[in-house]
């Protein structure tokens with residue numbers, strides 16, 4: 027595996043690979059790898075001839091009060107993990123390489139970014155869409171891989187790829203969880219042991235929603251009320267959002283039907299965790 031820091035060097039390596047017909051897979055990340063990241067890399071490896079993993083803590087997607095500076099980093103560990111999966115190129119650009127002096131161009135996906143994390147983190151998806159489009163232009167991948175853990179992000183990137191006629195297939199990959207249900211996240215490292223235990227409330231809520239839907243609940247407001255009550259039983263957790271929405275448009279629902287998404291963000295101390303699950307109901311509302 028080659029660690030590449032310069033855009034021009036990566037473009038050259040990819041150009042050479044494409045000359046001999048190699049299909050290129052891209053996995054964009056912010057590093058501090060866990061099994062969720064590795065699952066994306068494995069899939070990219072299985073479906074392509076060459077795999078690029080980008081590791082870039084993208085400053086334009088962090089708000090001024092957010093954890094850009096304290097975001098966990100461990101390049102040596104990440105390097106070894108990516109190599110163990112068989113990644114070909116680990117792209118680790120400096121901020122000035124991606125955003126040199128004079129940089130002023132941004133991408134906005136307008137509707138899908140209005141709610142959920144987009145509402146709580148102004149400018150976040152503008153930064154995400156911009157850096158991902160830059161990575162797509164640098165790597166020109168045949169396929170790119172994103173986790174369903176970041177459900178809104180996945181929809182935003184898919185929309186951008188359609189709207190801007192990008193020649194890349196955007197794939198969503200299932201959420202990888204700890205044995206006890208907690209979705210893997212680089213930010214889990216911030217949790218105290220008590221908060222780590224309390225963080226189970228996220229997956230518990232999604233499971234409870236599944237049970238209630240299976241038992242016939244079809245009213246979004248009453249489902250939400252029940253879930254918010256359950257959340258209140260965990261004193262260390264505070265609700266940021268809990269949305270019951272159409273999985274494709276992310277628009278709020280009154281009645282549950284079709285493919286629905288329950289997306290939540292919960293704070294444990296200063297740490298904000300997100301999780302989500304898709305529930306498949308018949309168009310008329312039956313399970």
Ligand code: AMP
Pocket residue numbers: 054055056057061062063065066171172173174175176199200201202203209210211212
């Ligand atoms: P990040 O480094 O947190 O920006 O994540 C990089 C990619 O890994 C994104 O596409 C995430 O959605 C994905 N990812 C993060 N956590 C998980 C997880 N637990 N399961 C699957 N994919 C994940």
